[in-house]
Amino acid sequence: MLCQICGKNPATVHFTEIHDNKMSEIHVCERCAEEKGMQASASQHKFEIADLLAGMVDAMTQTEEERVGHVQCPRCGLLYSSFKETGRLGCGECYTAFQFQLRPLLRRIHGDTRHRGKHPSRGGEGAVRTRQIQRMHDELQSAVEREDFEKAAALRDEIRRLEAEHGAGSAPEGRS
Amino acid sequence: MSMPRNFDELFEATSPWLLGEGPHAEMVLSTRIRLARNLRDVPFTHRAREEQLQGVLASVQSAAQQSPSLHDGLLLRMSECTPIDRQVLVERHLVSHELGDGARPRGILIAADQRLSLMINEEDHLRLQALTPGFQLAEAWALADRADDELDVSLDFAFSEEIGYLTSCPTNAGTGLRASVLIHLPALVLLEDIQQVLKSVTQVGLNVRGLYGEHSEVMGNLFQISNQTTLGRSEHDSIESLERVTRQIIETEERARERMLRDARIQIEDKVWRAYGTLRYCRSIHAREVINLCSAVRLGVAMGLPGLCPLRTLNELLVLTQPAHLQRSQGGDLSPADRNIVRARLVRERLAAADHEAGANPQG
Numbered sequence: 001m002l003c004q005i006c007g008k009n010p011a012t013v014h015f016t017e018i019h020d021n022k023m024s025e026i027h028v029c030e031r032c033a034e035e036k037g038m039q040a041s042a043s044q045h046k047f048e049i050a051d052l053l054a055g056m057v058d059a060m061t062q063t064e065e066e067r068v069g070h071v072q073c074p075r076c077g078l079l080y081s082s083f084k085e086t087g088r089l090g091c092g093e094c095y096t097a098f099q100f101q102l103r104p105l106l107r108r109i110h111g112d113t114r115h116r117g118k119h120p121s122r123g124g125e126g127a128v129r130t131r132q133i134q135r136m137h138d139e140l141q142s143a144v145e146r147e148d149f150e151k152a153a154a155l156r157d158e159i160r161r162l163e164a165e166h167g168a169g170s171a172p173e174g175r176s
Numbered sequence: 177m178s179m180p181r182n183f184d185e186l187f188e189a190t191s192p193w194l195l196g197e198g199p200h201a202e203m204v205l206s207t208r209i210r211l212a213r214n215l216r217d218v219p220f221t222h223r224a225r226e227e228q229l230q231g232v233l234a235s236v237q238s239a240a241q242q243s244p245s246l247h248d249g250l251l252l253r254m255s256e257c258t259p260i261d262r263q264v265l266v267e268r269h270l271v272s273h274e275l276g277d278g279a280r281p282r283g284i285l286i287a288a289d290q291r292l293s294l295m296i297n298e299e300d301h302l303r304l305q306a307l308t309p310g311f312q313l314a315e316a317w318a319l320a321d322r323a324d325d326e327l328d329v330s331l332d333f334a335f336s337e338e339i340g341y342l343t344s345c346p347t348n349a350g351t352g353l354r355a356s357v358l359i360h361l362p363a364l365v366l367l368e369d370i371q372q373v374l375k376s377v378t379q380v381g382l383n384v385r386g387l388y389g390e391h392s393e394v395m396g397n398l399f400q401i402s403n404q405t406t407l408g409r410s411e412h413d414s415i416e417s418l419e420r421v422t423r424q425i426i427e428t429e430e431r432a433r434e435r436m437l438r439d440a441r442i443q444i445e446d447k448v449w450r451a452y453g454t455l456r457y458c459r460s461i462h463a464r465e466v467i468n469l470c471s472a473v474r475l476g477v478a479m480g481l482p483g484l485c486p487l488r489t490l491n492e493l494l495v496l497t498q499p500a501h502l503q504r505s506q507g508g509d510l511s512p513a514d515r516n517i518v519r520a521r522l523v524r525e526r527l528a529a530a531d532h533e534a535g536a537n538p539q540g
Contacts, residue, residue, distance in 0.1 A: 076219045076223055090223040092216055092336070095349070105346060110350065111405060112408020116408060116409060116413075117341075130337065
């Protein structure tokens with residue numbers, strides 16, 4: 001890939017930049033990076049996440065930022081403010097502790113906030129059914145978007161039947 | 177392929193991804209699938225204490241022993257590897273720079289067939305990698321998926337129903353999947369169509385990097401294309417989208433090659449043979465020049481020019497001429513100037529051996 005500034009040298013420095021809530025990547029050569037004062041650091045990956053977070057925090061007021069910064073993971077003790085600096089979470093529990101802060105970040109990174117991939121085998125039959133219902137909810141939503149109401153109605157009935165069969169407790173997480 | 181039992185044997189063996197086999201091997205050097213996983217009860221690597229990381233190493237090792245895909249693998253602890261050995265592993269795409277620093281309890285487990293490997297205590301506790309030659313996303317995914325299922329039997333992975341597999345960096349959360357292909361695009365670079373292609377690749381949510389992954393520079397017209405996001409799409413969807421885009425890029429490159437050969441066949445052939453000549457007879461050469469000249473020869477091989485070396489030799493040269501490989505084969509530190517001399521000799525010898533094997537006359 002060639003440098004996006006001079007268009008001559010190979011791009012060896014990669015930056016993620018945020019402008020007007022839009023993320024863009026910039027690929028430049030070392031010389032242009034130096035000239036523009038965009039020095040590459042050894043921990044560029046962290047820098048990108050910190051950058052991404054900085055862009056989000058801009059939208060917050062000073063007090064909001066302080067309050068959010070003091071949120072702490074009850075399990076590993078990581079402060080949200082440290083995550084902001086390093087771009088690394090401390091443990092799996094941090095995802096729950098910081099869920100309100102992470103949700104918009106995940107959306108920004110991935111364009112989505114919900115997992116649609118494979119699952120560990122653990123969790124037994126209940127978990128398998130929860131996933132099945134969750135998948136059907138997804139199908140239902142896309143059927144509604146496609147205005148395929150016949151399919152949507154069939155899915156809705158099937159979801160109701162499954163949920164009734166296995167009690168209300170089987171409603172998927174994160175849905176009301 | 178014989179199973180390496182120690183570092184020396186691993187060093188002598190050719191990594192399978194360099195074999196120059198598999199579909200579209202003349203254009204796609206290798207296909208990689210990486211899965212990031214963490215253990216539920218241990219803080220992520222950078223927040224874990226030394227003894228917790230020792231515990232992770234031990235539980236992963238024991239889980240691997242139960243896994244048919246990994247049970248007879250070779251475990252190398254980074255603390256027991258010399259800096260040059262660690263760098264050799266980086267140059268073979270088996271470990272990342274981060275794992276290569278060796279300061280904490282970290283390791284790499286390499287399966288007997290060397291297509292599967294498992295980095296332990298890198299940014300995430302587990303980084304499972306399937307690396308296959310050529311363009312074989314489905315095969316690489318099947319290898320990684322199976323090993324992941326096998327490890328999952330004895331390990332309790334950090335997972336949430338909503339977010340999926342939980343990773344140290346939120347950019348990997350969800351599937352933890354990074355699928356990538358290493359692809360050679362000389363005609364698109366030469367005809368200056370590459371910017372357009374790369375732009376459209378990034379527009380569909382894929383990422384482009386150089387030969388050595390994140391933040392590495394593009395050399396020898398080699399590009400690594402991978403999925404960018406891991407949340408909201410299934411592994412199948414991510415892989416399918418990479419597959420589809422890669423096929424389109426292959427076709428675009430093929431068309432560009434046809435155009436190039438139609439308009440300037442003799443100039444291209446000249447470039448190929450001059451590159452081959454330089455490699456075959458050089459006396460001092462820089463690693464970057466080897467990579468760039470190999471790119472021209474690779475194009476010649478793909479064009480079907482007779483008398484050049486096989487793809488496998490070109491792939492091997494990419495790795496064997498890197499600094500740590502050269503220094504290890506010479507048994508110690510070399511100054512950059514000496515490296516260039518040793519590198520030139522290695523390149524000449526490899527090409528002469530390939531000639532000899534083919535029984536061809538290099539004067540052709």
